[in-house]
Amino acid sequence: MSQEKDAELSRLLRTGSELEKGVLGSALEDRPAPERRKDAIAQVLDATRKRRERRWLAPVGISALCAAAATALLLPHGSPRPALPVSAEPTPAASLTKTHPAASAPNASSASAFANGFMPCSPVSVAEGGSPLIDDFEDGDTRLPLLEHRAGSWVVFNDATSTQQPRPGSMFPAQRLDGRGSSHFGLHMAGGKFTKWGATLAIELSPRRCYDASVYRGIEFWARGHGSIRPTVKMTQVVSEEYGGSCLHDCFDAHGTVLALARDWRLYRLPWSELKQRGFGEQVPFDARSLFSIEFQVAPEQTPFDFWIDDLSFAK
Amino acid sequence: MVGDVPGALALAARLRDPLPLSAPPEPKSTPAGTEEARLRQLMDGYFDFVWRSLRRLGLLASDADDATQEVFLVVSRKLPQILVGSERRFLFATALRVASTRRRGLRRRPEDSSETLDDHQHGAPDPERVLQLAQARRELDQIFDGMDLEQRAVFVLFELEELTVPEIASLLGTPVGTVSSRLRAAREHFQAAVKRLHARAAFAGGRS
Numbered sequence: 001m002s003q004e005k006d007a008e009l010s011r012l013l014r015t016g017s018e019l020e021k022g023v024l025g026s027a028l029e030d031r032p033a034p035e036r037r038k039d040a041i042a043q044v045l046d047a048t049r050k051r052r053e054r055r056w057l058a059p060v061g062i063s064a065l066c067a068a069a070a071t072a073l074l075l076p077h078g079s080p081r082p083a084l085p086v087s088a089e090p091t092p093a094a095s096l097t098k099t100h101p102a103a104s105a106p107n108a109s110s111a112s113a114f115a116n117g118f119m120p121c122s123p124v125s126v127a128e129g130g131s132p133l134i135d136d137f138e139d140g141d142t143r144l145p146l147l148e149h150r151a152g153s154w155v156v157f158n159d160a161t162s163t164q165q166p167r168p169g170s171m172f173p174a175q176r177l178d179g180r181g182s183s184h185f186g187l188h189m190a191g192g193k194f195t196k197w198g199a200t201l202a203i204e205l206s207p208r209r210c211y212d213a214s215v216y217r218g219i220e221f222w223a224r225g226h227g228s229i230r231p232t233v234k235m236t237q238v239v240s241e242e243y244g245g246s247c248l249h250d251c252f253d254a255h256g257t258v259l260a261l262a263r264d265w266r267l268y269r270l271p272w273s274e275l276k277q278r279g280f281g282e283q284v285p286f287d288a289r290s291l292f293s294i295e296f297q298v299a300p301e302q303t304p305f306d307f308w309i310d311d312l313s314f315a316k
Numbered sequence: 317m318v319g320d321v322p323g324a325l326a327l328a329a330r331l332r333d334p335l336p337l338s339a340p341p342e343p344k345s346t347p348a349g350t351e352e353a354r355l356r357q358l359m360d361g362y363f364d365f366v367w368r369s370l371r372r373l374g375l376l377a378s379d380a381d382d383a384t385q386e387v388f389l390v391v392s393r394k395l396p397q398i399l400v401g402s403e404r405r406f407l408f409a410t411a412l413r414v415a416s417t418r419r420r421g422l423r424r425r426p427e428d429s430s431e432t433l434d435d436h437q438h439g440a441p442d443p444e445r446v447l448q449l450a451q452a453r454r455e456l457d458q459i460f461d462g463m464d465l466e467q468r469a470v471f472v473l474f475e476l477e478e479l480t481v482p483e484i485a486s487l488l489g490t491p492v493g494t495v496s497s498r499l500r501a502a503r504e505h506f507q508a509a510v511k512r513l514h515a516r517a518a519f520a521g522g523r524s
Contacts, residue, residue, distance in 0.1 A: 013476075019511075024476070031367065032363065040384060040388075041359045044355070044385055047389060048389075200518055280509075280512050281512050281515070
């Protein structure tokens with residue numbers, strides 16, 4: 001970055017994304033409470049005055065000490081000696097500020113257990129390869145067909161900066177389609193302009209277990225809509241431990257790809273090899289032996305949105 | 317980050333040589349013969365600057381209160397040696413040193429992982445706004461935790477105090493090129509971290 005460029009460099013508070021401005025802008029509210037400010041100033045001034053007084057009193061104390069010593073030498077032994085009030089000057093900082101234990105916790109290892117090669121996750125459900133269909137929605141509900149140990153229900157959620165249909169937390173049945181051959185039901189999601197991280201339609205493949213779909217070579221689904229979406233296939237390695245994954249730091253950078261949708265129904269086929277991380281998290285090679293979930297994400301720049309998904313399956 | 321302390325102390329040590337810095341306006345000249353008046357002027361003029369610098373250098377609000385006091389106690393002892401016009405630099409250097417020392421002992425005590433809403437309520441009475449600010453501030457703290465103190469100091473001075481790169485170089489006693497590279501690294505770190513935090517929120521949102 002040259003000096004000339006620095007001169008032109010504008011602050012993230014003005015030119016950053018809405019997310020960046022929101023996080024950074026929170027620091028602008030940093031200010032001490034007025035009463036704490038007043039107390040602190042009074043205490044510093046008080047401590048300064050006391051220190052100055054001690055500075056003036058010190059020569060007096062030394063004189064008194066000398067006088068007392070001389071008196072002790074001159075007086076006959078056995079006479080009571082004067083008590084000398086001598087004390088060390090307290091450290092102002094120590095007397096005015098709280099002391100904290102200096103116990104620093106040892107740093108947790110920052111290295112992921114998966115950084116140097118694949119480590120099988122456990123417990124694991126394994127797809128045998130005979131039933132690739134994940135969900136065709138023809139049963140009219142949002143539960144996965146119980147095929148190859150898959151289970152779970154579709155969920156939607158968003159960053160609460162706008163609204164979407166179906167609403168997060170609601171039960172939403174698959175909706176009737178029009179004009180896609182023999183298929184009658186699909187999932188429909190639509191929403192307004194979101195500003196933080198957007199909205200997501202997601203399914204866990206095998207709740208509380210990781211899922212081995214390595215017998216397949218990717219996923220495929222039919223979709224239509226406007227704009228674009230980002231299908232992701234999330235591995236346990238990018239999910240933090242608190243949510244059942246194994247990621248220790250820089251988590252949630254899932255593998256996926258951005259797809260431009262068309263107004264008419266189209267089949268989208270995504271081989272594992274085309275799924276990429278976005279780059280903000282720990283880089284983990286994709287491995288279909290430890291899948292966690294499949295999600296259809298819409299980032300703020302992809303909103304408002306309106307799309308349909310149907311016949312999601314693994315691809316051979 | 318414990319590992320950043322030696323670097324921060326070295327940085328703070330380089331700041332000992334006072335150099336004037338133009339912005340923002342310095343307190344008015346000290347009335348003759350009154351150290352206390354000068355000290356009071358400094359506290360009136362710079363208390364908030366020191367407090368928010370300490371917050372942004374990684375201390376919690378409650379620790380920033382104590383640490384600000386500690387900075388001004390140092391100032392009160394060294395006042396005769398602080399040249400008029402170089403107060404801001406001296407204050408930031410002292411704040412940096414105090415912050416790095418305190419961070420060694422205060423790293424993420426469990427009870428400190430969240431602050432009370434009171435810590436964010438000054439001037440923001442709308443409860444929803446307070447909650448949003450508190451959440452965003454926690455996110456910023458998490459991001460700052462991943463930066464070393466030298467990067468963080470440059471980032472804070474540029475992005476929040478709105479100093480220019482040459483001004484920061486002068487303030488920190490560091491070459492302009494070094495400030496630029498630290499700023500670039502800090503911005504990259506910040507932008508990636510914001511994405512991670514929101515990816516995490518996006519993931520967690522469906523599992524609450």
